[in-house]
């Protein structure tokens with residue numbers, strides 16, 4: 001199979017971790033007989049340095065022509081980087097928001113997996129994490145409160161700010177379908193999160209999700225109020241398979257779910273549109289504090305590349321091979337510094353990429 005991948009290495013540790021993910025993709029290509037073509041694209045600070053803006057129309061066009069995009073991270077140190085002297089619409093992060101919108105990436109997927117080998121990093125009690133957990137947070141990314149009309153004005157002599165939360169049934173239906181499709185590839189359970197006891201938008205969310213569920217009789221659907229979900233994530237995370245939720249609830253819950261896994265360098269993510277196209281990136285940022293030192297953990301980016309194989313190319317066997325290789329490397333005791341613990345072997349970014357490659361075979 002021919003895989004045309006747009007690559008945005010980005011800023012900070014971005015180039016270091018993406019290089020390792022490409023190493024792993026190349027290894028998958030060699031072992032399973034796929035041809036990989038990469039198109040290097042600039043975004044964020046790297047694009048500002050060359051073009052004066054965080055994202056050009058040409059980059060958007062080239063990204064659209066790719067089958068999928070692999071992204072490292074963008075941004076710098078807000079206190080010291082000259083990028084942050086620019087007005088907000090010209091700063092690195094503006095490129096990220098713009099590309100998500102231009103590519104219509106409405107579905108954000110963040111797996112939260114507790115690896116047996118990294119249990120020690122989990123802040124929850126052992127009796128709660130016994131047996132591990134493996135959930136997928138599916139968050140709507142282009143609607144709701146963050147994209148609604150907003151204003152700040154003086155009303156009756158008092159400064160008043162307003163944000164609006166709007167969803168239509170088409171927006172809810174398309175993300176719900178994606179959620180159920182993903183559940184079909186997993187343990188076939190969807191927990192839909194809302195605040196239907198208070199919000200109209202949540203009542204429409206619940207009604208629409210129930211309609212979509214009728215097309216997926218093999219999937220168990222459960223509804224949960226967002227405040228209860230925040231509690232359940234720390235009380236009994238094992239109960240979740242796919243968590244389906246709107247933009248703001250998803251923003252908060254996905255961070256909570258990632259933190260209970262204990263390590264930011266392990267967290268993959270994907271943003272998808274209505275086609276097979278997706279943008280795949282680690283959940284962490286550009287980590288300017290460790291950039292250039294060769295010590296960043298590349299696993300989140302490598303697992304994001306595995307998600308790319310699974311969701312954009314339907315290469316489930318290859319994705320499984322990458323995920324299994326990561327587990328084996330951890331089992332053998334190899335760790336980058338961020339997940340290091342006593343008795344384990346500390347290795348650097350490139351060595352971690354090499355070790356994972358070495359475990360990928362048919």
Ligand code: NAD
Nearest residue numbers: 073074075076264265284285286287288289290296297338
């Ligand atoms: P961060 O995620 O970059 O760093 C937080 C902490 O986690 C740091 O101590 C860092 O060293 C560590 N860390 C992050 N990724 C790691 C990895 N792969 N291996 C080892 N350690 C890792 O968050 P921040 O410091 O708040 O933000 C830094 C910059 O990243 C900012 O400019 C911010 O805007 C940007 N950012 C970008 C994205 C993105 O590109 N999607 C996301 C979040 C933040």
